[in-house]
Amino acid sequence: MSEGKESHARGHVLKGCIALCAIVPSTIFCCLAIYVAALFRLISPLRKLRDALTGFMDGVISAWVGVNSWLLDTLRLIEIEIDVDGSLSDRDHWWVVVSNHQSWSDVIAIQVALLRLAPPIKFVTKRELIWVPFVGLAMWLLRFPYVRRFSREAARRDRSLFDKNRRAMDRAAQQFLQRPISVLTFLEGTRFTETKHSKQHSPFKHLLNPRTGGLAFVLDALGPKASRIVDLTLNYEGTVPGFWELLCGRCRKVSLSVRSIEVTDEFKSDLKTSVIELWKHKDAEISQFRSQE
Numbered sequence: 001m002s003e004g005k006e007s008h009a010r011g012h013v014l015k016g017c018i019a020l021c022a023i024v025p026s027t028i029f030c031c032l033a034i035y036v037a038a039l040f041r042l043i044s045p046l047r048k049l050r051d052a053l054t055g056f057m058d059g060v061i062s063a064w065v066g067v068n069s070w071l072l073d074t075l076r077l078i079e080i081e082i083d084v085d086g087s088l089s090d091r092d093h094w095w096v097v098v099s100n101h102q103s104w105s106d107v108i109a110i111q112v113a114l115l116r117l118a119p120p121i122k123f124v125t126k127r128e129l130i131w132v133p134f135v136g137l138a139m140w141l142l143r144f145p146y147v148r149r150f151s152r153e154a155a156r157r158d159r160s161l162f163d164k165n166r167r168a169m170d171r172a173a174q175q176f177l178q179r180p181i182s183v184l185t186f187l188e189g190t191r192f193t194e195t196k197h198s199k200q201h202s203p204f205k206h207l208l209n210p211r212t213g214g215l216a217f218v219l220d221a222l223g224p225k226a227s228r229i230v231d232l233t234l235n236y237e238g239t240v241p242g243f244w245e246l247l248c249g250r251c252r253k254v255s256l257s258v259r260s261i262e263v264t265d266e267f268k269s270d271l272k273t274s275v276i277e278l279w280k281h282k283d284a285e286i287s288q289f290r291s292q293e
Contacts, residue, residue: 015075016248022071023247030064031134033057038141051178057142058120058181069112077249078241082113085259091119094180094225096218096263098275099232100207100282101186105246106234109254110184118230122176123184124169124214143175147214169217176221182230183222185214187275192240206286210279212271219268226263233257233282235289257285 034057041053072078089095095118099110111121127146130136140146147169176183187210190196200209219226234256241251261267267274 012248012250015077016244019071019075019077019247023068026064026067028134030060031138033060034138034141054175054178058179061120061142062115065111065115068108069115072108072112075249078109078246078251079253080109080113080256081253082256082258084117085257088117088230088258088260089228091117092180093119094176094222095119095182095230096215096222096226096228097121097182097184097230097232098187098215098278099184100192100234100286101188101190102192102234102236102240103246104191104243105236105241105251105254106186106191108246109234109256110232113256114182118182119180121182121184123186124218126189143171145169145171145217147217166217169221177225183218185218187211187215187279189214204279204283206290207279207283210275212275215275216271219263219271229261229263229278231259231261231278231282233285233289235286255289257289 037053037057037060041050041057044050044053072080097110097114097118099106107123114121122142122144124145124147125139130140130146188208189211190208192206192208196208202209234254236251237253237255238251239245245251261278
């Protein structure tokens, strides 16, 4: 029995090594392609060429996601199950996507699940990630909004913190409005853990307290183009995998429930209450997911 378990474990590690050997070179190649395109975009005097290069850079990301999707399927690393409640706008519209956050694997799962449904995904991310080799600079060149994380108390003491985030979003918005994209934001601001859940005294069973700052920035930046929010609820079967566990195929399935919500004036006027209602619905969905496992 122990030999069987050891053999099974070695199989997982082998899968992880193969997946890593595929993902790292494809990521570096895509980042280098983005660097070259960004350089030509910077020096080009032609507006049409700059716009075309921006589209090419978004296409590079879609190609990278496509490679990841193929890899997940070929190595049978994880099954991605998506359930869409109602109808979604097509790829020719702007999407604002909000989701819970459980693992570093979330971004890959969401990108793969929405690859053929949504326009190219960009997401609000913490400023520290700009230092990630290759990827950090590529995301900056793609106009991913890098924002600083700070407490409300810190913002009250130093208003410039809020203003820096506003400038980051304004910089991103200049390109967001050029062509349809999806802007993804994890409203919890960090990955869920039981320790964080307890420390926050969260009223939700499976979620951390949501923050509305990033969503408010996005809605303001996109203006009337942000007519609907795509609310995504993500749940892993069994133990939530880290990135390495995902590559090793140690999580059998991740379920994503997707619904579209109209952004009305009432929704925006009391954004905190609106988000709390979203989170109540999301918490109930996760409870339902886990009751069926």
